[in-house]
Amino acid sequence: MLVPLGLMLRQGLMVNGLPSIEPLQGALGNRSVARALWNSLDSAAVSASLSLMLGAGLALIVGLTNLRRKAVFTFLILIPMMIPPHVTAIAWAQALGPSSPLLGAVGLAPPLGSPHPLYGRGGVVALLAVQHMPLVFLVVLAALRALPREIAEAARVSGAGTARLLAKIILPLLIPSLLAAYALAFVSALGNFGIPALLGIPGRYTTLPVLIWQRLSSFGPSMLADVAVMSALMALIAIALVLVQSRLSARSRAALIGPPQPPLRLELGRARPLAEVAMILLLLVILGLPLVALIGTALVPTYGVALTPQTLTLANFEQVLFRQSVTARAFLNSTIAAGVAALVLAGLGALLARATFGASGPQRGIGQAVSTLAETAYAIPGIVISIAFILTFLRPLPLIGVSLYNTLTLIVLAYLCAFFAVALKPVSAACLQLDPALDEAARVAGAGWGLRMGRIFLPLVAPAAAAGGMLVFLTAYNEITVSALLWSSGTETIGTVIYNYENGGYTVLAAAMSTVTVVATVTLMALLDLLGRRLPSGVVPWRL
Amino acid sequence: MKTPMIATLAAALLAGPALAQTADVSGRLVLYTSQPNQDAQRTVDAFNAVYPNVTVDWIRDGTTQVMARLEAEFAAGSPQPDVLLIADTVVMEGLEAQGRLLAYPEADVSAYDPALMDPERHYFSTKLITTGIIYNTSAPFVPESWSDLLRPEAQGQIAMPSPLASGAATIHMVALTSHPDLGWAYYEGLAAQGTNPQGGNGGVYNAVAGGEQMFGMVVDFLPIREIPNGAPVGFVFPEEGVSAVTEPVAILSTAQNVPAAKAFVDFLISPEGQQLAADMGYLPAHPAITAPAGFPAMDTIQLLEFDPAKALENAEEYRLRFVEIFGG
Numbered sequence: 001m002l003v004p005l006g007l008m009l010r011q012g013l014m015v016n017g018l019p020s021i022e023p024l025q026g027a028l029g030n031r032s033v034a035r036a037l038w039n040s041l042d043s044a045a046v047s048a049s050l051s052l053m054l055g056a057g058l059a060l061i062v063g064l065t066n067l068r069r070k071a072v073f074t075f076l077i078l079i080p081m082m083i084p085p086h087v088t089a090i091a092w093a094q095a096l097g098p099s100s101p102l103l104g105a106v107g108l109a110p111p112l113g114s115p116h117p118l119y120g121r122g123g124v125v126a127l128l129a130v131q132h133m134p135l136v137f138l139v140v141l142a143a144l145r146a147l148p149r150e151i152a153e154a155a156r157v158s159g160a161g162t163a164r165l166l167a168k169i170i171l172p173l174l175i176p177s178l179l180a181a182y183a184l185a186f187v188s189a190l191g192n193f194g195i196p197a198l199l200g201i202p203g204r205y206t207t208l209p210v211l212i213w214q215r216l217s218s219f220g221p222s223m224l225a226d227v228a229v230m231s232a233l234m235a236l237i238a239i240a241l242v243l244v245q246s247r248l249s250a251r252s253r254a255a256l257i258g259p260p261q262p263p264l265r266l267e268l269g270r271a272r273p274l275a276e277v278a279m280i281l282l283l284l285v286i287l288g289l290p291l292v293a294l295i296g297t298a299l300v301p302t303y304g305v306a307l308t309p310q311t312l313t314l315a316n317f318e319q320v321l322f323r324q325s326v327t328a329r330a331f332l333n334s335t336i337a338a339g340v341a342a343l344v345l346a347g348l349g350a351l352l353a354r355a356t357f358g359a360s361g362p363q364r365g366i367g368q369a370v371s372t373l374a375e376t377a378y379a380i381p382g383i384v385i386s387i388a389f390i391l392t393f394l395r396p397l398p399l400i401g402v403s404l405y406n407t408l409t410l411i412v413l414a415y416l417c418a419f420f421a422v423a424l425k426p427v428s429a430a431c432l433q434l435d436p437a438l439d440e441a442a443r444v445a446g447a448g449w450g451l452r453m454g455r456i457f458l459p460l461v462a463p464a465a466a467a468g469g470m471l472v473f474l475t476a477y478n479e480i481t482v483s484a485l486l487w488s489s490g491t492e493t494i495g496t497v498i499y500n501y502e503n504g505g506y507t508v509l510a511a512a513m514s515t516v517t518v519v520a521t522v523t524l525m526a527l528l529d530l531l532g533r534r535l536p537s538g539v540v541p542w543r544l
Numbered sequence: 545m546k547t548p549m550i551a552t553l554a555a556a557l558l559a560g561p562a563l564a565q566t567a568d569v570s571g572r573l574v575l576y577t578s579q580p581n582q583d584a585q586r587t588v589d590a591f592n593a594v595y596p597n598v599t600v601d602w603i604r605d606g607t608t609q610v611m612a613r614l615e616a617e618f619a620a621g622s623p624q625p626d627v628l629l630i631a632d633t634v635v636m637e638g639l640e641a642q643g644r645l646l647a648y649p650e651a652d653v654s655a656y657d658p659a660l661m662d663p664e665r666h667y668f669s670t671k672l673i674t675t676g677i678i679y680n681t682s683a684p685f686v687p688e689s690w691s692d693l694l695r696p697e698a699q700g701q702i703a704m705p706s707p708l709a710s711g712a713a714t715i716h717m718v719a720l721t722s723h724p725d726l727g728w729a730y731y732e733g734l735a736a737q738g739t740n741p742q743g744g745n746g747g748v749y750n751a752v753a754g755g756e757q758m759f760g761m762v763v764d765f766l767p768i769r770e771i772p773n774g775a776p777v778g779f780v781f782p783e784e785g786v787s788a789v790t791e792p793v794a795i796l797s798t799a800q801n802v803p804a805a806k807a808f809v810d811f812l813i814s815p816e817g818q819q820l821a822a823d824m825g826y827l828p829a830h831p832a833i834t835a836p837a838g839f840p841a842m843d844t845i846q847l848l849e850f851d852p853a854k855a856l857e858n859a860e861e862y863r864l865r866f867v868e869i870f871g872g
Contacts, residue, residue, distance in 0.1 A: 093754075097754055097755070098754070116756055201706070201743050202747075204740070204871065213608070216611075224616065224619055301773040302753070303753050303770070303775065304755065304770075304776050305775060305776065326581070383612070386612075387612060387616045390617060391620045392620075394620040485605075489603060500580075500604065502746060503606045505580070505745075506580070507750055
């Protein structure tokens with residue numbers, strides 16, 4: 001992980017063979033870089049705040065109340081994240097554009113030729129917020145799972161009402177997780193390419209990943225250096241964010257004792273139907289609208305044709321499912337690559353958390369360094385990771401003499417590097433809330449490392465580690481930028497196939513493929529659900 | 545100028561006993577291309593039908609990704625492809641200037657317009673992808689010329705790709721602004737119309753087909769391919785002329801399998817290869833091949849003048865000027 005990033009940054013930050021901050025200063029002095037930097041910070045900060053409010057709010061309702069059909073709601077809330085960002089952007093652009101079949105049906109479509117309401121800052125921020133809301137939701141839900149009921153029940157017995165319980169007990173206990181969730185949403189938004197590329201460019205709202213992309217397309221030998229400098233800038237932001245987050249978390253740490261438990265069931269009383277209707281409406285807007293637009297586009301012969309009984313066709317699905325052998329291959333590749341990455345990272349996350357948990361001195365320092373590094377890698381746009389991996393792995397590996405270039409293994413490695421932070425966030429937040437007393441008690445009782453790990457630590461962090469693994473899987477399953485330059489014929493991923501259709505001008509095929517992807521993801525989640533019956537409580541997020 | 549004798553000889557060789565010639569062409573050929581998937585597959589299949597002993601490993605991606613991958617491979621010191629079939633002549637000029645391309649002076653280009661081929665034979669145009677005007681069928685008028693886009697009815701209704709994102713758009717900008725009647729004043733006029741250059745050609749096509757904008761500058765094959773499917777758009781070759789990118793093919797100087805690479809180039813610029821381009825819905829570069837359905841007759845399409853070497857030299861100046869006018 002270190003080597004590719006190091007090689008990449010070396011391209012940009014060395015002047016005459018010596019490290020130098022001159023290129024960084026030069027970049028900051030450049031008007032378009034400075035503006036893109038500001039736009040990136042602005043869109044990430046605002047959208048992460050919105051994601052936090054929305055995601056944490058939903059998690060509190062699902063995790064704490066007696067809402068009905070929680071599993072279905074949880075399932076649905078996670079879906080926006082499974083649609084690749086650029087597909088989300090296309091779907092929304094179609095849903096709210098002048099030729100929107102939905103708005104047209106109710107007479108609300110903007111007149112033909114009017115500028116799109118989503119182009120520009122507002123659209124970028126809103127869509128980033130929706131895209132990353134499930135991240136917040138999962139992190140907070142996992143944290144709620146780890147809250148012992150005893151505390152809440154003690155408070156209830158002492159006469160605290162619901163509001164007081166929330167304000168005085170639950171929210172303070174959640175602070176580290178909320179911070180972690182905010183940081184995750186912020187960094188995700190910072191590194192997002194698909195949404196600002198499709199909605200920001202036409203609205204003249206350029207963010208750093210988009211600017212990096214534009215520099216990439218200017219070709220020429222200076223390209224790599226330019227790109228490296230801007231990536232370094234993004235890495236610096238990520239590092240600063242990690243430092244701030246750990247400083248704040250340390251201050252609000254509160255140790256808890258007890259295993260993960262079924263969530264509270266606060267009585268909503270007469271508000272329950274209201275809350276349910278509100279949730280349904282919200283899901284209809286954030287999920288229904290773009291999905292319907294997407295499916296609508298997948299069903300017409302060519303983009304721009306209105307969907308009517310006469311124009312309806314399944315030809316696009318036929319083409320994608322039966323004529324293109326690449327589809328099946330892409331699903332297999334993405335499932336394997338994302339699945340392996342998710343399993344490895346969930347395990348690594350738990351191990352790393354274990355290593356730093358309760359440790360002090362150098363061990364803690366190493367843990368901190370690793371998580372900062374992971375965060376940095378996550379903030380760097382995927383396309384840059386791609387380039388870094390080419391620089392590192394193009395030549396045969398020393399000692400074994402095998403080149404990983406053009407193999408699925410390389411894509412898995414890149415996922416491990418790019419998405420480690422995603423797996424780490426929920427686990428380290430959960431660990432912050434663990435009381436070392438449990439571990440110490442077991443040690444006093446004579447339990448060895450393995451026994452303590454298996455009996456005490458793992459069951460306690462399992463929901464968080466699983467949430468982390470799930471996040472990795474969902475992020476990697478549809479990602480498009482990390483594998484953008486690493487795929488080759490035979491190792492296509494879902495994201496690259498969708499992108500290639502879109503890029504080749506086959507918007508309807510891209511929409512059909514995206515629809516198939518959503519269906520496939522839901523199927524995978526359903527399989528996980530079956531499996532979930534055998535896993536410890538809380539590992540599958542929607543099994544409550 | 546090639547002597548006619550060499551040309552005839554080359555033609556005889558090409559048309560002659562194909563097997564004798566293909567026998568020694570074999571092995572693995574790595575191709576990087578920006579053709580859409582289906583087209584790339586068809587090209588490779590057709591090539592393999594003539595040269596069955598060659599295994600073609602191809603990678604298809606957007607021009608930007610292909611070039612980014614290639615630059616990274618250059619930086620790591622081990623470029624993978626033998627042949628490139630990508631983008632435009634300006635990019636090829638850039639690679640040529642870095643010494644990355646192998647000259648192939650024996651290639652038979654006698655039938656082609658000399659303006660389409662590199663005088664040093666480093667790269668060879670394989671088709672014409674022209675940029676013209678697309679309009680939505682509900683547009684207030686059907687434009688006939690580039691200057692029609694400056695009419696007041698088109699105010700705020702024009703989509704165009706950004707030269708900062710698209711190679712075709714860069715060439716289009718250079719060609720239009722060098723036209724004596726249009727020049728930079730034309731681009732300033734477009735800016736005054738409230739035109740907002742965005743992304744690549746796919747975005748422009750979707751904006752016009754989806755009805756967000758009524759007019760657009762876009763590459764020909766997107767609308768021409770979709771009009772038979774019922775797309776609510778039309779396409780015009782404006783009277784001042786069109787610019788064209790030519791998706792050149794080139795052999796890398798680091799190619800591992802030069803005989804197969806040369807065979808690939810020969811195949812693409814042969815009449816069969818050109819017929820294949822026409823069958824896939826592109827305007828062939830070879831004047832003797834009939835244009836596919838939906839295109840006007842070849843001799844009625846007028847190309848704007850364009851010099852790739854000069855365009856490369858002044859690329860930075862053009863970009864700056866563009867950013868000045870449109871605010872990047």
